[in-house]
Amino acid sequence: MSSMINNATARFTHKAALGTLPRNMISLGDFSAEQIAGLVESAAEIKHKVKHENQAFHPEQPLKGKTIALLFSKRSTRTRVASESSIAYLGGHAMFLGKDDIQLGVNESLRDSAQVISSMVDGIFARVGAHSEITEMARYSSVPVVNALCDQNHPTQILADLLTIWEVFGKRKPQAQSIFDVLGGLRVAWVGDANNIIYEMLAAMPKCGMHMSVCTPEKYPIPQQVKQQAKADAERANVSVTYHTNPLEAVEGADIVVTDTWVSMGQESEKAQRLRDFAGYQVSMDMARQGKANKDWIFMHCLPRKPEEVTDEVFYSDRSVVFQEAENRKWTILATFNALFSTKN
Structure with a gap:
C-alpha cells in the first residue's frame, strides 16, 4: 500500500x-x-x-x-x-x-x-x-x-497501529478532512491476552474516537485502573468500550481485529497452561464470519506471530496489514x- x-x-x-x-x-x-x-x-x-x-x-x-x-x-x-x-x-x-x-x-x-x-x-x-x-x-x-x-x-507500537489504520481506512474515505474523520467511529476488536498492547490501545484509541471490543479469557481480566481511564476517555469522545470473554461477541461489527502473543517474554513457563486457557481464541476467517465482523475487516498483529494466535489463512491474506504495521x-x-x-x- x-x-x-x-x-x-x-x-x-x-x-x-x-x-x-x-x-x-x-x-x-x-x-x-x-x-x-x-x-x-x-x-x-x-x-x-x-x-x-x-x-x-x-x-x-x-x-x-x-x-x-x-x-x-x-x-x-x-x-x-x-x-x-x-x-x-x-x-x-x-x-x-x-x-x-x-x-x-x-x-x-x-x-x-x-x-x-x-x-x-x-x-x-x-x-x-x-x-x-x-x-x-x-x-x-x-x-x-x-x-x-x-x-x-507500548506507546510507539500503538502510534504505528494508528498510522496503519489511517492509511488503510483513509483510502476508503477520500473526503475526510482530518485523521479523526477517518478513525472516528471505527470499531477495534481485541481477541487475546490482557497485556501491554491492549492496555496501550485502551489508553489511546477511545480518546481518538474509536469504539473498542475487548475479549480476554476470564482468568486474564483487564486491570480496573485501565478500564476506568478508557471509560472516561470513551465518554468524552462519545464512543463505546465493551469487555467480553466470547470472541464471537467481540468481533461483531469489527472493522479491525487485533491479537498478540499469548505467551510474552518471561512467561515461557506458563505456556502449556496459557494455550489451554486461550483455546478458541485463534483468529480465523470462521471466527470473523460467525461473529459477523464487517465485510471489509482487516487484521493486525504487532509481531512476532505464532500460529496458535492466528491462522495462516488470515495472517497471509489480503486482510492482513501486519507487515505494513511493522514498517510503520x-x-x-x-x-x-x-x-x-x-x-x-
Missing part, C-alpha cells in the same frame, strides 16, 4: 500540538488526542518524503551532534531496527546498550544508571521489564525518555524522536 494517505486525508492539521508534548513518552495515556494525531501525521509526512520523494536524510538533521541511548533489557527486532535507522535519518548517533553491555540491574541501581547515562546523552529510548523501571528512569533522567516497551505500555514502527518512532529529542527543543 502507498505510504501517502491520499490527497484528502494527508492534510496535516494537528502539527501545532507537537509543540505542547510532554517531556517524556511513557504512555499515550499522557497525551491528548490532538498530540497523538500530530505524531501520526508527522510520521506519515516523513514516510512519504522518504519513500516517494527520495529524501534519504532529514534536511535539517535535527539530531546532528546528538547521541541517543537505546537501553534494551529485552531482545527486539522491529524496535531496534526502527530506532537505529530513525536516528541515522535524523543525523544523530545511536548508542545501543543491551543488558550485557552495562551495569544496569547488576552492580548499579536503575536510579544511578539513569543519572549517569543521561548526563552523557541527549535522549533515552528504553525497553524494560516492569512499568516502575521506565517511570523511575524518567524520574531521574536529565534528558527525555521514550518508552520502547514495558509490561504495561520506523515512521512513528522517527516522528517521536524528532519531536522529543531534536535540536529545536
Whole structure:
C-alpha cells in the first residue's frame, strides 16, 4: 500500500500540538488526542518524503551532534531496527546498550544508571521489564525518555497501529478532512491476552474516537485502573468500550481485529497452561464470519506471530496489514524522536 494517505486525508492539521508534548513518552495515556494525531501525521509526512520523494536524510538533521541511548533489557527486532535507522535519518548517533553491555540491574541501581547515562546523552529510548523501571528512569533522567516497551505500555507500537489504520481506512474515505474523520467511529476488536498492547490501545484509541471490543479469557481480566481511564476517555469522545470473554461477541461489527502473543517474554513457563486457557481464541476467517465482523475487516498483529494466535489463512491474506504495521514502527518512532529529542527543543 502507498505510504501517502491520499490527497484528502494527508492534510496535516494537528502539527501545532507537537509543540505542547510532554517531556517524556511513557504512555499515550499522557497525551491528548490532538498530540497523538500530530505524531501520526508527522510520521506519515516523513514516510512519504522518504519513500516517494527520495529524501534519504532529514534536511535539517535535527539530531546532528546528538547521541541517543537505546537501553534494551529485552531482545527486539522491529524496535531496534526502527530506532537505529530513525536516528541515522535524523543525523544523530545511536548508542545501543543491551543488558550485557552495562551495569544496569547488576552492580548499579536503575536510579544511578539513569543519572549517569543521561548526563552523557541527549535522549533515552528504553525497553524494560516492569512499568516502575521506565517511570523511575524518567524520574531521574536529565534528558527525555521514550518508552520502547514495558509490561504495561507500548506507546510507539500503538502510534504505528494508528498510522496503519489511517492509511488503510483513509483510502476508503477520500473526503475526510482530518485523521479523526477517518478513525472516528471505527470499531477495534481485541481477541487475546490482557497485556501491554491492549492496555496501550485502551489508553489511546477511545480518546481518538474509536469504539473498542475487548475479549480476554476470564482468568486474564483487564486491570480496573485501565478500564476506568478508557471509560472516561470513551465518554468524552462519545464512543463505546465493551469487555467480553466470547470472541464471537467481540468481533461483531469489527472493522479491525487485533491479537498478540499469548505467551510474552518471561512467561515461557506458563505456556502449556496459557494455550489451554486461550483455546478458541485463534483468529480465523470462521471466527470473523460467525461473529459477523464487517465485510471489509482487516487484521493486525504487532509481531512476532505464532500460529496458535492466528491462522495462516488470515495472517497471509489480503486482510492482513501486519507487515505494513511493522514498517510503520520506523515512521512513528522517527516522528517521536524528532519531536522529543531534536535540536529545536
